[in-house]
Amino acid sequence: MNIVILGAGQVGSSLARNLASEDNDITIIDSDKASLRELREKLDVHTKQGYASHPDVLEQANVNDADMLIAVTNSDEVNMIACQIAYSLFRTPTRIARVRAAGYLQHPELFSPDLIPIDVLISPEQLITDYIYRLISNPGTLQVVDFAGGKVRLVSVKAFHEGPLVGHAIKDLGQNLPEVKVRVIAIFRQGKAIIPNGKTVIEANDEIFVIASAQHIRAVVSELRSVDKPYRRIMIAGGGNVGRRLADALEDGRYQVKIIEKSPEVAKDLAENLNKAIVLEGDAADESLLIEENISDVDIFCALTNDDEANILSAMLAKRLGARKVMSLVNRTVYVDLVEGANIDHAVSPQQITIGALLAHVRGGDIASVHSLRKGAAEVIEVVAHGDKQNSRVVGRKRVDLKLPPGATIAAIVRDNEFIEPHQDIVVQEDDHVIIFLTDKRYIPAIEKMFQVGVGYI
Amino acid sequence: MQLLVIQRILGLLLVIFSFTMLPPVLIGWIYDDVSLSPFIKGFLLILIIGTMMWFPVRKRKRELRLREGFLVVVLFWAVLGISGSAPLLFSPDLNISFVDAVFESISGLTTTGATVITGLDDLPKSILYYRQQLQWLGGMGIIVLAVAILPMLGIGGIQLYRAETPGPVKDSKLTPRIKGTAKLLWIIYLTFTVVCAVAYYMAGMDAFDAISHSFSTIAIGGFSTHDASIGYFDSHIIELVAVVFMLLSGVNFSLHFMAWRSLSLRSYHADSEFRLYGILMLVLTLITFGYLYFMHVYGSFSDSYYNAMFQVVSIATTTGFTTTDYSHWPGFLPVLLIFASFVGGCAGSTGGGMKVIRVLLLFKQGWREVIRLIHPSAKIAIKLNRKPVDRDVVQAVWGFFSVYIALFVVFMLILMAAGMDQITAFSAVAATLNNLGPGLGEVAENYKNVGDFSKWVLCLSMLMGRLEIFTLLVVLTPAFWRK
Numbered sequence: 001m002n003i004v005i006l007g008a009g010q011v012g013s014s015l016a017r018n019l020a021s022e023d024n025d026i027t028i029i030d031s032d033k034a035s036l037r038e039l040r041e042k043l044d045v046h047t048k049q050g051y052a053s054h055p056d057v058l059e060q061a062n063v064n065d066a067d068m069l070i071a072v073t074n075s076d077e078v079n080m081i082a083c084q085i086a087y088s089l090f091r092t093p094t095r096i097a098r099v100r101a102a103g104y105l106q107h108p109e110l111f112s113p114d115l116i117p118i119d120v121l122i123s124p125e126q127l128i129t130d131y132i133y134r135l136i137s138n139p140g141t142l143q144v145v146d147f148a149g150g151k152v153r154l155v156s157v158k159a160f161h162e163g164p165l166v167g168h169a170i171k172d173l174g175q176n177l178p179e180v181k182v183r184v185i186a187i188f189r190q191g192k193a194i195i196p197n198g199k200t201v202i203e204a205n206d207e208i209f210v211i212a213s214a215q216h217i218r219a220v221v222s223e224l225r226s227v228d229k230p231y232r233r234i235m236i237a238g239g240g241n242v243g244r245r246l247a248d249a250l251e252d253g254r255y256q257v258k259i260i261e262k263s264p265e266v267a268k269d270l271a272e273n274l275n276k277a278i279v280l281e282g283d284a285a286d287e288s289l290l291i292e293e294n295i296s297d298v299d300i301f302c303a304l305t306n307d308d309e310a311n312i313l314s315a316m317l318a319k320r321l322g323a324r325k326v327m328s329l330v331n332r333t334v335y336v337d338l339v340e341g342a343n344i345d346h347a348v349s350p351q352q353i354t355i356g357a358l359l360a361h362v363r364g365g366d367i368a369s370v371h372s373l374r375k376g377a378a379e380v381i382e383v384v385a386h387g388d389k390q391n392s393r394v395v396g397r398k399r400v401d402l403k404l405p406p407g408a409t410i411a412a413i414v415r416d417n418e419f420i421e422p423h424q425d426i427v428v429q430e431d432d433h434v435i436i437f438l439t440d441k442r443y444i445p446a447i448e449k450m451f452q453v454g455v456g457y458i
Numbered sequence: 459m460q461l462l463v464i465q466r467i468l469g470l471l472l473v474i475f476s477f478t479m480l481p482p483v484l485i486g487w488i489y490d491d492v493s494l495s496p497f498i499k500g501f502l503l504i505l506i507i508g509t510m511m512w513f514p515v516r517k518r519k520r521e522l523r524l525r526e527g528f529l530v531v532v533l534f535w536a537v538l539g540i541s542g543s544a545p546l547l548f549s550p551d552l553n554i555s556f557v558d559a560v561f562e563s564i565s566g567l568t569t570t571g572a573t574v575i576t577g578l579d580d581l582p583k584s585i586l587y588y589r590q591q592l593q594w595l596g597g598m599g600i601i602v603l604a605v606a607i608l609p610m611l612g613i614g615g616i617q618l619y620r621a622e623t624p625g626p627v628k629d630s631k632l633t634p635r636i637k638g639t640a641k642l643l644w645i646i647y648l649t650f651t652v653v654c655a656v657a658y659y660m661a662g663m664d665a666f667d668a669i670s671h672s673f674s675t676i677a678i679g680g681f682s683t684h685d686a687s688i689g690y691f692d693s694h695i696i697e698l699v700a701v702v703f704m705l706l707s708g709v710n711f712s713l714h715f716m717a718w719r720s721l722s723l724r725s726y727h728a729d730s731e732f733r734l735y736g737i738l739m740l741v742l743t744l745i746t747f748g749y750l751y752f753m754h755v756y757g758s759f760s761d762s763y764y765n766a767m768f769q770v771v772s773i774a775t776t777t778g779f780t781t782t783d784y785s786h787w788p789g790f791l792p793v794l795l796i797f798a799s800f801v802g803g804c805a806g807s808t809g810g811g812m813k814v815i816r817v818l819l820l821f822k823q824g825w826r827e828v829i830r831l832i833h834p835s836a837k838i839a840i841k842l843n844r845k846p847v848d849r850d851v852v853q854a855v856w857g858f859f860s861v862y863i864a865l866f867v868v869f870m871l872i873l874m875a876a877g878m879d880q881i882t883a884f885s886a887v888a889a890t891l892n893n894l895g896p897g898l899g900e901v902a903e904n905y906k907n908v909g910d911f912s913k914w915v916l917c918l919s920m921l922m923g924r925l926e927i928f929t930l931l932v933v934l935t936p937a938f939w940r941k
Contacts, residue, residue, distance in 0.1 A: 002634070025634035041524070044616055046634035 001025070003362070004066045004092075006052035006082050007073035008035045010331060010351050011098070011124070015070065015358055020045050022445055027061045030073075053082040055089055063090045068362065071097040072122075076104060080116050087117035096120040096361055098354070100241070120361045124354040129245040131353050132327065135346060136250070136300060139231050139325075140221050142207065142346070145371045146214070147382045148414040148433045153214040154185070154380060155221060156373065161204045163225045171198035173210075173223060181419050182212040182220050185411035185437045186378065193378050193439050195409055209373060211412045211435065213419045231299040232256055235323070237284030237314050238305030239263075239270045242329065242350075246304065251276040258293060260284045284314040287321070296322030303328040308335055316343045363444070366451050368433065370444065379438045380411065385428050387453035394434070394451055400424045403450070404436070405443035411435045459939075462515045463522065464530055469512025471534055471604055472541065476504035478595060479545060479588075486584030489666070496548035497584060504541050525938060527617025531601055532933045535921055538600065539564035542592055551582055561905065561913045566592030567600070568924035569808060571680020571778040571895030572916070574906050578685050583666060586683045590670040596924070597677025597707075597808040598647045599623065606640035621929045625710075625805025625813055626851050626858070632715050646714050647808075651676045654703045661695040675703045678808045680778025680895040685903075688772075689781040694764050697781060701771045708735065708775035708803035730843055731804050731815040738814070742770045742798055746791055753788050774798040776810035778895025785902035792898050796885055799892040810893025810923055812862055819847065819855045861927055866891055869919050876912045886912075890919040 001024045005012050008030035016039060020026050026045040029052045030036050036047040050057035052073050063069065069086045071079035079097040086092040097118045099105060105126075111118045134144040141155040159166050165173060170184050187194045188207040194200065202208065202224075212220050234250060236243050239261035247259045247270075257277035261267040267281040282289045284303060295301070301318035303311035308331050315328040327346040330336050340347040352372060360369045368382040389396030393403070399410055399422050410422045414433040420426065428434065436447060479501035486494045522530065543559035546552055554562075558574045565572045566589055578586065595603070601622045616636050632639045655672035659665060667683055674681045684690035688700055706714075709732060716725040726732050747766035756762045765782050772779045773795040785792050802811015819840065826838045839846045866887055873883035878900070885897030886908070900907055908916070922930050932938050 025638070027634050041616075044634075044636050046631055 001068065001362075002062075002066045003027070003068045003070060004029065004058075004061055004063050004086075006030075006069070006071040006079065008032065008039055008047075009072065009074060011072045011354050011358075012070075013039055014333075014351050014355050015072065016043060016045055018355060018359060018441075019362065022442065027066070029057060029061050051078075053078045053085060055085050058082070058085060058090065063092055066090070066092050068092070068094040068096065070358065070362070071095070072358075076101050080104075080118065083118045084116060087113070094119050096122060096358065098122045098124060100125060102241075122354060122358055122361075124350055125241040125245060127353050127357050128242050128329070128348065128350050129249060132242075132246055132302065132304075132348060133249050135327070135348075136231055136234065136255075137253075138217065138221070139229065139299075140225050143373065145373075145380060147211075147369070147412075147435055148417055151214055151417040152211065152412065152414050152419045152433075152435075153217045154209060154211045154371075154411075154435075155217055156207055156209050157221055157224045159202050159204055159206045159208055159224055163202075163204075165202050165224050166204050168202060169198060170196050170200050170202065173220075176223055177216075177219060180212060180216040180219060181421055182210060182216065183412060183421055184208055184210050185380075185409070186373075188374055188377070191377070195437075207374070209437075211419070229299075231325075233297055233299045234258070235293070235295065235298045235301045235318070236260070237301070237303045237311070237318075238329075239266050239279070240304065240306060243302075243304040244270060244273075246302065247274055247277045258298075260289070260293075285310065285317055287317065290318060290321050298323045300325040300327060302326075305329070308332055312339055312344065319343055363448055367448060372441075377439075379441045379444065381436045381438060381444065381447060383434050383436065383447065383451045385430060385432045385434055385451060388430065391453050392451075394428050395430050395432075397428055398424070399426050399428070402428070405438075405440075405446040405450075407439040408443060408447065409437050411437040459529070460518075460520055460523075460526060462518045463520050464526055464533070465511050466515045466518045467522075467530055468533055468537065469508045469510070469515070470608070471600075472504055472508030472537065473512060474508075474604065474608075475538060475541070475600070476501050476508055478591065479504065481591060482545070482584040482588040485587040485666075486582060489583040491582040491584045493550060493582070494584065496545040496550075497588070499548050500541075500544035503544055507541070522617045524617055528621050528929055528932055528938075531618055531621040531925065532921075532930050534601065535567070535925060539567055539917070539921065542567060545588060546585070549582075549585055551585065555910075557910045557913050561917055562589070563592060564917045564920050565890075565895075566679070566681060567596035568893050568920040569593050569596050569674075569677045569679040569776075569810065570890055570893045570920045570923070571674065572889060572897075572901070572905050572920075573681065573895075574904060574908075574913075576685060576904055576906060578683055579690075587666070587670060589681050590673040590679075590683070593677045593679030593681050594651065594673035597679060598643055598711075602640045602643055605636060606644050622925065623806065624809075624926055626816055626819070626855050627805070630712060630806070632712055642715060643711055646711055646718070647676065650703065650706060650714075654699070657699045657703070658696065661699045662693055663691065663696060667691075671700070672703075675700055675777070675779075676707050676808065678704065678707050678775055678777045678803060678810065678893075680772075682779065687780045688768070694760070697764055697768045700779060701768055704771050704775045704777050704779075705739065708807050708809040710804040710806040711808075712806055713804075728843060731818060734818050735804050735814045738798070738801060739771060739774060742774055742794070743767050745794070746770050749789065749791060750787065755788060769795065770798070773894065774801065776802045776892050776894045778889070780896060783902065785896075785898045792885075796888050796894075796898065799888060799894045802892055812859065812892075815842070816855045816858060818842070819852060820859060823852065823856075858927065861931070862891070865919075865922060865927060869915060872915055873912050876909055876915070878908070878912060886916060887919055890916045891923040893920065893923045 003024050004027045005016055006029050008028050016026050016028055020043045029048045033049055040047045048061040063086055069092045071082045073079055076099045083095040083097050095118050099121050105123055110116050138144050141157055143156040145154040184196050186209045187196050210220055233256045236247055236259040239259055247257050250257050259277050260280045262283055267279050271279040295318055301323040303315040305311055311328040315326040319326045325345045328344050330347045336347045336349050356371050366384045368384055370381050385394045387395050412435040413420045413422050479497045483494050483497045540560055542563035546559040546562055561574055599622045601618045605619055619636055632642050651672050654675055655668045658668035658671055670683050713725050743766055747763055750766050751762040768781050769784045776799050800811055801817050802813055803809015805813045805815045822840050840852055869887040870883045882899035882901055886901045889897040
C-alpha cells in the first residue's frame, strides 16, 4: 500500500517504522529537516521536507498515487486542512487525521465528505484515557484489551509466588472455574513467548495472557493471583487533557478522585468543571503535600503530566510514600522498559496506544483491531470472517484445516457476542470474530490476505 | 562491527555472482568454442567459496549499520574483482598472469575499459562475451542489482545502495522503497541495452557484436570485441548509434525515469546538470572539430566531424571507445579530452569522473566568491534547479574535489617512481580514476607493458574511481575500525 504520513513526530515516525517493515511504500512529510534525515537513514522510506498542508508539497510527495493519507502533525488545523486538500485535489481514497481539541470532536457531523472529509479521527487523549480507565477497573492486570465491542476481554496478569495456580498445569484453571469459559493464549517467560497447551505448568513471574468473557475476567484473574482489592482511592497528578478526562470518567464511577495540578488557572478551571473530585493546587513531587493528602492510603497514583521525567519521579516518590500502585505516562519508548516493573507498576506509552489504533484503521477491511502485547513482542488481531465456503479461505472450514502463517494461533472465536473456545473441530462461520495471536508481526498482512473474500463476493 | 553478518551477505552475493559465469558457457556452446572449462571451473569455484562463506552463518540476519554498508560494498567490489578474474586466468587461449587477469576483471567491473589483452579478434567468443558482461554488470552497479532482486537486504540495502551510487546526493530515491528504486533503475538500464543492441544490429553489426557492444556502451565501459574498437566497423551510422547511447547513458537515470513517467522531455530541460552536460559536449565537439579541420588532420569535412564528435563523447562520458588514435592528435587536443573525462557523466548515470553536478557546484561557488568581492554584504545562496543546495552537500563537494585531486597526484607520483614517463603516468591515472580506459603515451592502446606493481596501483585507482573514493577511503582509515 502507498501511504503518505504527515508529521515526523513521535507518532508519525513510529507509525512509519511499523508500516515500513510490512511491505508498504511510505512517504513522510515534515518541515523539520533533522528528524527527516534521521528517519531516512534508519528506514526504507521516502521523505519530503515542506509544509504538510501545502498542495505543491503534497503533490511532490506523490499524494496522487497514495492509497492513504495519515495526518499526525502537531496542529489539528494542519491535519484537517491537509485531509481536505488531499480529498479535493488528489482524491486520496482514505484519510486519517489526529485531532486533539475536544471542541472539534464534539461535532462529529463536521467530518463528512461535504465538510471536512476525514474518514477516521484519532484522538489520542481519549484513547489513553480509555486505556487507563480499563486498567483501573481491572486491578491486578498489566494490560486489558477488549474485543467484539467489549464483550470479550484479554488481560495480562503476572503470576506471583503465592498465586493459587502457580505450580499447576493450565488445565486446572478450567477445573476450578467450571462454569467459566476461559483460555490462556500465551505465556511470556523471561521475555519469550510460549504458546501453552493444557499441560504447561505456570511458574512464578510468568506473564499470562488469558481471554474470557468480560464479566468473568475478575474471577479468572483472582484464580491466577491472590485477590486484588478493587481500587477506590485514586490520585491523579497533572490536570492536562488526559488527567481531566480521566478524572471526569472516574468520578462518575465509584471512585474517590484527587487531582493535583500545578498551575493555579488550570486548577481553578478543573475545580469549576469537575463535580466530586478534589482539586489540589500544588506540585506532584511535593513530599509534604502528598503526605498531607494521605498518599499511603491511595490505591493507585497516576502521574499524567506532559513531562516524562516529572511523571516517573513523582510516581516513584508516591510509591515510596506508600501508594499501593503507581502509574506513569511515559512518552519515550526507551523509558518504558527502563522503569516498568522496577519502581513503577504501569508505564503507559501514549504512542503505542495511538499507533495501535491507527494501525487497525490502516489495515482496514475485515481487521477489526490489532493490539501490541508486551510493547510489541506479540500482536493480537481481531478479524471478522466474511463470505462462504466457496469464496473464503476461512469460513466453513474447521480450525485445524486453516493454514495460518508461522507463529500464529487462533486464540478465540467470538460468535454472537459469545466467547467460544476454539476446539480443533470448530467450524468458522460467517461474521465470527476470530482472534489470532501472533508472535511475528510481519505476518499480519498474510492474515489480512487469508481473510479476504475471493472475487465474486458482493 | 558484525563481521558474521557481513560474511553472510558477501557469501550470498558471491553465490549470485557465480551464476553470471553461465551465459558465457552458452555463448561458447553456440559459437563452438574449443574450451568452456574456464567458465565452468570459475562457476564452481566461486559458487563453492560463496556457499562456504554463507552456509555456516546463514541465520545471522541483522540490519546493517552505516559502517558495515561501506565495508560490504568495498569488500564485495574487491572480492568480485578478484574472483571475476578466475575464468580469464583458467583460459588456455589467454595465458595471462594473475595480476593481468585481476586488472582486466576490475577494469571490466568498474566500467573503465582499460585492457591488457591484445589480439581480441582471434579470441574465443565466450571470453569476449564475458568481458562485455562484466562491464554491463558493473555499470548500473551489481549491488543495486542485488538490492533489486534480493528480498532480505531490506534496510541494509539502503546503506549498500548509498555506498555504491555515484553523485553528491545519495538519498534521491525514485520510489519510496529502495527495492523499487533499484528495480526501476535496472529496468531502465535493461531497456536501454536492448534498444541499443537492436540499433547496432540495424546499423550493420552482427548479432554477437551488437549485443556485446550494447553492454559496454550503456555501461559506459569501453571494452570492445575488436582491437580497433568501434573503428573496426568503419561505419558512420554505427558511430552515430554509439554516440547517441553513450550520451543517454551519461545522463542521470532518474531524469530518464521522470521523462518516461510524464512522457515529456521537460524534466531534461529543467535540470541544470543536464544542460551543462549538453553544453559541455557541444562546445568540446566544436573546439575539437574546428582544430582538427583547420590543422588538416583529416582530409574531409565529414571525417573530421565524425572523429571529433565520437572521440569527444566517448572520452568525455568516460566510455573509452575509439575510432581513431586520438592520442596522436595535434596540440592540446589529447590533454583537453583527458581533462574532459575528469568532469565525466552526470550523477546517477553509469559514467565515471567527478560528475557534472559537482563541477557545476564548484563553479557556482567560485562565482559566488567573485560576486562577494563586488558586493561584500551580499547574501548568496547556491542553487540548483532553482532550489537552494544544502550547505552540507556543497561542503562535501569541496571535500571530494580536494581528495580526488590529492589522490590523483599521489597515484601519479607513485607510477612515476615505478618508472613511467610523465605523460603516461598522468594519463594512466586519469584514465583509471575517471574509469575512462585508454590513456596517452604508452597506454594509448592497452596496458600490457605496464609493470606489475603499477597495475596493482591502477587497480586500486579504478576501484577508488568507481566507488567515488570516499566509500573505499573510509574503510582504510583507523577511525573506521575503532570501537
